[in-house]
Amino acid sequence: MRILGIETSCDETSASVVEDGREVFSNVVTSSLKDHRKYGGIIPEIASRRQIELIHTVVREALEEAGFKLEEIDAIAVTKSPGLIGSLLVGVSFARALAFALKKPLIEVDHIKAHLYANFLMTEKQELPTLPAIGLVVSGGHSSLFYVKNFNHCILLGQTRDDAAGEAYDKVARILGLGYPGGPILDRLAKEGVNKQIHFPRAELRDTFDFSFSGVKTAVLVHLKKNKAPDESSVKRIAYAFQESVVSVLVEKSIAACKKKKSKTLLIGGGVAANSALRQKLEWRGREEEIRVFFPPLSLCMDNAAMIAGLAYHLRKD
Numbered sequence: 001m002r003i004l005g006i007e008t009s010c011d012e013t014s015a016s017v018v019e020d021g022r023e024v025f026s027n028v029v030t031s032s033l034k035d036h037r038k039y040g041g042i043i044p045e046i047a048s049r050r051q052i053e054l055i056h057t058v059v060r061e062a063l064e065e066a067g068f069k070l071e072e073i074d075a076i077a078v079t080k081s082p083g084l085i086g087s088l089l090v091g092v093s094f095a096r097a098l099a100f101a102l103k104k105p106l107i108e109v110d111h112i113k114a115h116l117y118a119n120f121l122m123t124e125k126q127e128l129p130t131l132p133a134i135g136l137v138v139s140g141g142h143s144s145l146f147y148v149k150n151f152n153h154c155i156l157l158g159q160t161r162d163d164a165a166g167e168a169y170d171k172v173a174r175i176l177g178l179g180y181p182g183g184p185i186l187d188r189l190a191k192e193g194v195n196k197q198i199h200f201p202r203a204e205l206r207d208t209f210d211f212s213f214s215g216v217k218t219a220v221l222v223h224l225k226k227n228k229a230p231d232e233s234s235v236k237r238i239a240y241a242f243q244e245s246v247v248s249v250l251v252e253k254s255i256a257a258c259k260k261k262k263s264k265t266l267l268i269g270g271g272v273a274a275n276s277a278l279r280q281k282l283e284w285r286g287r288e289e290e291i292r293v294f295f296p297p298l299s300l301c302m303d304n305a306a307m308i309a310g311l312a313y314h315l316r317k318d
Contacts, residue, residue, distance in 0.1 A: 005309025008091030009083025021313030025066035048086030077312030080108035115269030139270035140166030158209025193236030
């Protein structure tokens with residue numbers, strides 16, 4: 001079954017053709033990030049206007065790259081939520097119109113759960129995760145832990161009470177004057193700023209699987225106010241201390257959830273899944289606790305339509 005996936009939940013416009021929920025024939029992603037960078041964050045109106053301009057071209061490119069005509073597609077899948085309302089409307093309206101015109105089934109997908117499904121798409125590493133599993137989704141808008149019983153049954157265990165992890169990265173980068181998006185910049189600087197002098201608080205929120213990252217962001221701001229203007233070396237040390245705080249909480253909560261649910265499989269998804277420290281520390285803790293940790297390839301960490309089309313295969317109603 002060949003499914004054409006469409007994803008427009010934030011600033012990306014993406015289309016993909018996936019067969020039987022596994023084989024990715026194409027995955028075209030176009031971002032309007034450069035149009036937002038000068039504002040230090042995503043501007044919803046700009047995002048949706050660019051998606052209106054791009055969606056037809058992106059879908060056509062995905063079909064051409066896959067080598068299929070529209071008539072050879074068996075179903076249309078689209079992100080229904082969560083996301084920016086204007087952006088979601090662009091994708092959903094296009095997908096519904098296309099499905100109606102082609103008389104093909106339309107499958108609407110939750111893109112947060114689709115991030116976890118990215119681990120099941122065919123890549124060079126052929127080993128597939130086993131279910132049930134614990135799933136951690138970390139991105140600019142979400143930090144959530146799930147118990148994934150199967151592709152149709154996903155139970156929320158905990159989520160952020162304020163800032164998402166990726167959002168905290170962006171805000172701290174802005175505080176330090178590093179630009180947007182902040183995640184890749186802070187990850188790179190943290191590698192060069194290893195130190196034991198600077199420590200930022202960790203919101204443990206005991207006896208829950210919830211997260212909170214607004215406090216560590218505020219701690220960075222307070223640190224800067226108490227100290228002289230940081231030089232390049234100081235910024236790197238601050239980046240390291242901030243990342244240590246965020247990553248340690250993500251790791252320990254995820255491992256704790258695995259133990260609570262007696263799961264030996266941990267799935268990671270979302271943009272922050274590309275973070276090198278998170279990957280390194282989770283893989284190390286996974287080995288220590290005999291838990292298999294799965295990360296998508298970097299190309300599938302960010303919002304993309306392949307994960308939408310892949311999950312849709314299991315959500316279809318025969």
